[in-house]
Amino acid sequence: MVMQLPLTRPAAPVFERSEGYWSSVFRRLRRDRVAVAALAVILAIVAVALLADYVAPADPYRGATLRRLRPIGTAGFPLGTDELGRDMLSRLIHGARWSLLMGVTPVLVAFVLGSAAGILAGFAGGRINTVIMRSVDVLYAFPSVLLAVALSGALGAGLGNALLSLTIVFVPPIVRVAEAVTTQVRGRDYVEAARASGAGAFTIVRVHVLGNVLGPIFVYATGLVSVSMILASGLSFLGLGVRPPEPEWGLMLNTLRTAIYVNPWVAALPGVMIFVTSIAFNLFSDGLRSAMDVKR
Amino acid sequence: MPIVEIKDLRVTFTGGGKPVPAVSGVDLEVERGETLAILGESGSGKSVTLRALMRLNPEGKSRMEGTVRVAGQDVAALGRRELRAFRGRTAAMIFQEPSLALDPVYTLGQQIAEAVMVHDGCSRNEAMARALALFERVRIPSPERRLQAYPHEMSGGMRQRAMIALALSCRPQLLLADEPTTALDATVQIQILVLVRELQREFGLAVIFVTHDIGVAVEVADRIAVMYAGRVVESGPMREVIRRPRHPYTIGLLRSRAHGALAKGARLETIPGAPPDLADLPPGCPFAPRCFLATATCATTAPGPEPVGAGHQARCLRVDATAALLPAVAEG
Amino acid sequence: MNGGSQAATDPGSGRGGPAQPLLTVRGLVRHFALPGKLLGRSKAAVHAVDGVDFDVLKGETLGIVGESGCGKSTTARLLMHLINPSAGELIFDGEKVGSRELPLREYRRQVQMVFQDSYASLNPRLTIEASIAFGPSVHGVPRRQAVERARDLLARVGLDPARFAGRYPHELSGGQRQRVNIARALALRPRLLILDEAVSALDKSVEAQVLNLLADLKQEFGLTYLFISHDLNVVRFVSDRVMVMYLGRVAEIGPSEALFSAALHPYTAALTRSMPSMDPDARTEAPPIAGDPPNPIDPPPGCRFHTRCAFVADACARRTPVLTPAPAAVLPSARPDHRAACLMLEPGSGHPRAPAAPAAAE
Numbered sequence: 001m002v003m004q005l006p007l008t009r010p011a012a013p014v015f016e017r018s019e020g021y022w023s024s025v026f027r028r029l030r031r032d033r034v035a036v037a038a039l040a041v042i043l044a045i046v047a048v049a050l051l052a053d054y055v056a057p058a059d060p061y062r063g064a065t066l067r068r069l070r071p072i073g074t075a076g077f078p079l080g081t082d083e084l085g086r087d088m089l090s091r092l093i094h095g096a097r098w099s100l101l102m103g104v105t106p107v108l109v110a111f112v113l114g115s116a117a118g119i120l121a122g123f124a125g126g127r128i129n130t131v132i133m134r135s136v137d138v139l140y141a142f143p144s145v146l147l148a149v150a151l152s153g154a155l156g157a158g159l160g161n162a163l164l165s166l167t168i169v170f171v172p173p174i175v176r177v178a179e180a181v182t183t184q185v186r187g188r189d190y191v192e193a194a195r196a197s198g199a200g201a202f203t204i205v206r207v208h209v210l211g212n213v214l215g216p217i218f219v220y221a222t223g224l225v226s227v228s229m230i231l232a233s234g235l236s237f238l239g240l241g242v243r244p245p246e247p248e249w250g251l252m253l254n255t256l257r258t259a260i261y262v263n264p265w266v267a268a269l270p271g272v273m274i275f276v277t278s279i280a281f282n283l284f285s286d287g288l289r290s291a292m293d294v295k296r
Numbered sequence: 297m298p299i300v301e302i303k304d305l306r307v308t309f310t311g312g313g314k315p316v317p318a319v320s321g322v323d324l325e326v327e328r329g330e331t332l333a334i335l336g337e338s339g340s341g342k343s344v345t346l347r348a349l350m351r352l353n354p355e356g357k358s359r360m361e362g363t364v365r366v367a368g369q370d371v372a373a374l375g376r377r378e379l380r381a382f383r384g385r386t387a388a389m390i391f392q393e394p395s396l397a398l399d400p401v402y403t404l405g406q407q408i409a410e411a412v413m414v415h416d417g418c419s420r421n422e423a424m425a426r427a428l429a430l431f432e433r434v435r436i437p438s439p440e441r442r443l444q445a446y447p448h449e450m451s452g453g454m455r456q457r458a459m460i461a462l463a464l465s466c467r468p469q470l471l472l473a474d475e476p477t478t479a480l481d482a483t484v485q486i487q488i489l490v491l492v493r494e495l496q497r498e499f500g501l502a503v504i505f506v507t508h509d510i511g512v513a514v515e516v517a518d519r520i521a522v523m524y525a526g527r528v529v530e531s532g533p534m535r536e537v538i539r540r541p542r543h544p545y546t547i548g549l550l551r552s553r554a555h556g557a558l559a560k561g562a563r564l565e566t567i568p569g570a571p572p573d574l575a576d577l578p579p580g581c582p583f584a585p586r587c588f589l590a591t592a593t594c595a596t597t598a599p600g601p602e603p604v605g606a607g608h609q610a611r612c613l614r615v616d617a618t619a620a621l622l623p624a625v626a627e628g
Numbered sequence: 629m630n631g632g633s634q635a636a637t638d639p640g641s642g643r644g645g646p647a648q649p650l651l652t653v654r655g656l657v658r659h660f661a662l663p664g665k666l667l668g669r670s671k672a673a674v675h676a677v678d679g680v681d682f683d684v685l686k687g688e689t690l691g692i693v694g695e696s697g698c699g700k701s702t703t704a705r706l707l708m709h710l711i712n713p714s715a716g717e718l719i720f721d722g723e724k725v726g727s728r729e730l731p732l733r734e735y736r737r738q739v740q741m742v743f744q745d746s747y748a749s750l751n752p753r754l755t756i757e758a759s760i761a762f763g764p765s766v767h768g769v770p771r772r773q774a775v776e777r778a779r780d781l782l783a784r785v786g787l788d789p790a791r792f793a794g795r796y797p798h799e800l801s802g803g804q805r806q807r808v809n810i811a812r813a814l815a816l817r818p819r820l821l822i823l824d825e826a827v828s829a830l831d832k833s834v835e836a837q838v839l840n841l842l843a844d845l846k847q848e849f850g851l852t853y854l855f856i857s858h859d860l861n862v863v864r865f866v867s868d869r870v871m872v873m874y875l876g877r878v879a880e881i882g883p884s885e886a887l888f889s890a891a892l893h894p895y896t897a898a899l900t901r902s903m904p905s906m907d908p909d910a911r912t913e914a915p916p917i918a919g920d921p922p923n924p925i926d927p928p929p930g931c932r933f934h935t936r937c938a939f940v941a942d943a944c945a946r947r948t949p950v951l952t953p954a955p956a957a958v959l960p961s962a963r964p965d966h967r968a969a970c971l972m973l974e975p976g977s978g979h980p981r982a983p984a985a986p987a988a989a990e
Contacts, residue, residue: 481858483917
């Protein structure tokens with residue numbers, strides 16, 4: 001045999017990779033103008049909240065009795081001043097921190113707790129399902145506003161208690177959605193096939209269930225952020241959440257309500273912010289939902 | 297004059313990104329009292345063609361071109377009111393899923409009587425009598441009782457019969473059947489097929505029966521049209537098409553069937569590959585990539601219909617080659 | 629112990645030897661309770677599978693046919709232990725399933741299933757390769773090897789791994805997805821493959837390809853198939869033996885050719901004649917039987933088929949037939965492995981067409 005020169009080895013096959021699920025969701029989301037705009041608004045508010053100390057033109061806490069309730073467009077106070085003469089723009093900017101905190105945190109915590117309970121209920125079925133779902137139904141029986149107010153009232157005013165009561169309000173709906181989606185996925189043939197290959201419940205949930213249920217639950221939860229912001233504002237408005245002099249939007253709305261006949265435009269500003277932010281979250285949530293619909 | 301005349305029908309779905317030509321250039325004729333089976337796989341355009349006859353394809357998401365004449369009426373030109381009268385009285389449709397046609401909140405008797413009253417303007421009593429007669433005719437046992445039943449209270453075969461009764465309630469001239477037996481059990485399917493044949497003879501109906509099952513087509517049809525990728529690739533008298541198929545796709549379908557006569561362990565002859573993506577069809581014959589007779593020309597030239605026998609056409613450039621494949625049977 | 633005297637010569641034939649059935653099913657029952665009225669339990673139950681016995685022999689393809697509600701799919705899921713039986717036992721190659729010798733997990737490695745809906749049986753979030761590799765990794769095969777095996781299997785089922793391994797289910801056609809499902813089922817190197825209407829949803833031109841593939845794989849991996857379908861032509865083509873089910877019970881079981889050419893049970897005969905004719909000159913003129921299959925919630929007593937049977941006699945509603953081979957007097961070509969549950973075959977059953985009871989009996 002002739003000594004062979006090292007031949008060029010056959011090229012290792014190049015494995016094609018399809019676009020992953022999340023990158024395809026992102027691609028579809030990018031084409032949705034409304035969702036992109038909503039996301040831009042959300043990001044802008046987040047950025048403003050993070051950089052509040054640098055963007056805000058004035059100290060949100062320092063007022064002056066001489067310049068109370070200036071109208072929008074006053075020199076030095078582009079959005080006017082509130083009933084204590086504090087700069088509205090700065091207060092709205094700092095208020096974004098509070099409102100985002102109050103809007104996002106309860107939903108986030110409820111998302112984790114609710115998903116866990118809902119997926120457990122949906123996947124285990126039977127008695128476990130009954131116990132979890134019926135306990136959730138008890139909380140569900142109260143209107144969410146009433147429940148939040150009652151819980152906050154019972155726990156006592158304060159930021160921590162307001163967050164806690166909002167979280168409790170959001171767990172039941174998330175559990176319900178999580179349970180419904182999981183029950184649906186559990187009946188799919190691929191879960192059956194996974195069981196048939198001898199996989200344990202934990203592995204099946206990790207590999208086959210989570211990936212298919214977390215998306216829909218997350219979409220639902222993003223839609224709740226706006227509800228949470230409005231409820232939080234409501235609690236503050238009633239004096240059960242954030243306390244003065246903090247510039248939380250709901251609270252600002254409350255304190256400014258006395259000025260509604262004097263300077264209605266300024267008084268409405270916090271409400272406008274609440275409205276814009278919650279609409280942005282809702283529109284983004286809708287866009288995400290349609291982007292996550294995989295065609296067959 | 298044929299009751300159905302379709303000339304160069306094109307239906308394009310424009311809902312998603314790329315327009316999808318579901319039907320591209322279909323010509324069909326159906327005589328009065330004749331049963332045509334449209335045979336094809338999923339995506340062949342058979343159901344879309346059928347729906348075009350009653351303008352049932354979603355108007356906003358699809359575009360319909362070409363001419364469709366049913367009983368002398370131009371279906372595309374019908375106004376709203378004319379279309380309502382046309383649906384039901386001139387042409388009626390039965391579906392694979394009876395739930396598409398039957399309303400779950402009314403009894404079957406109410407639904408049929410309602411349809412009769414709206415179309416013929418007769419009294420409720422007369423309408424109920426007609427409904428009863430129809431139930432007897434489609435061989436529903438204890439018809440008086442079943443007229444009082446709701447659709448969900450009946451078994452699959454009975455629901456299918458009730459839907460046929462509803463379709464026939466306004467004495468249409470044309471019955472359109474969209475795979476009405478596909479979801480049924482074998483013993484029930486044959487009952488429905490025999491029933492359709494009887495009704496067709498008795499009422500002198502023209503029937504267009506869409507199916508993916510050659511056996512079903514053989515049981516009901518006078519003529520067969522084989523569809524592939526939105527085109528009629530072969531059409532002709534049923535016996536001709538089954539015994540003397542001339543399009544390679546029809547030949548492949550007939551050969552790839554598992555049937556009793558095959559020896560154990562024999563391999564099935566197959567058509568390689570999969571049906572094409574309609575949004576991205578090759579320029580020539582759409583079947584060329586899967587065809588065992590394809591030549592270089594087939595990939596570039598779209599074949600027109602070639603006459604290959606009495607009333608028998610095949611859209612293929614290689615009909616000479618397929619003639620050679622025929623079993624040695626004397627012409628005629 | 630089973631097969632103790634009979635040394636297994638072929639290593640592929642497993643523990644019990646070639647004559648030991650691969651799977652023995654005894655007295656399999658599954659009733660589904662219907663939700664009761666408010667308060668109090670309802671006694672109504674769906675008799676999905678109601679006392680089924682059969683063997684699956686090593687290396688054969690056993691076909692199961694029947695109409696909706698006959699229990700064929702429930703049987704498949706019971707065999708796979710995806711639902712628990714109300715009664716009955718499974719013996720896999722001489723060992724009781726679920727016993728210490730053969731725990732469920734180990735049994736499931738050796739028995740795999742392909743489902744009808746090719747899309748629903750693949751996780752839409754996993755690549756093809758990950759779906760196939762899942763089973764082996766569950767059973768402790770290292771990730772790298774599991775992926776290797778997945779790619780190798782993709783090639784075996786006729787899909788180029790370089791093109792398909794990284795794709796997602798929705799990017800494949802129905803036929804390709806079903807190939808993936810077959811590869812996934814084979815990834816655990818099973819001995820028995822349950823095919824539950826595995827080709828029924830495919831287009832005819834693709835169905836033939838998959839049937840050929842299944843035949844190749846059977847040969848290559850020495851598999852045994854349980855092939856469930858409503859399509860008699862396909863079952864006849866692929867099966868060595870066929871079992872006909874009606875309303876949760878076995879109506880007839882026997883070698884494929886014998887069963888289709890000389891059916892013992894009136895239901896089998898009617899079912900065979902109900903298949904659409906392929907001969908333009910021999911269309912079906914009259915339906916072989918009338919009516920729909922009855923509801924399995926409240927099955928008729930005695931022989932379950934008696935409500936639709938052309939040969940019904942008084943005895944049929946009273947006495948439940950057992951699987952019997954045809955007596956030689958009735959059918960000279962009768963084979964002992966071809967049996968049907970019909971009173972016309974049982975000597976002294978009280979049916980006018982039944983053979984006379986032998987003198988010894990009662």
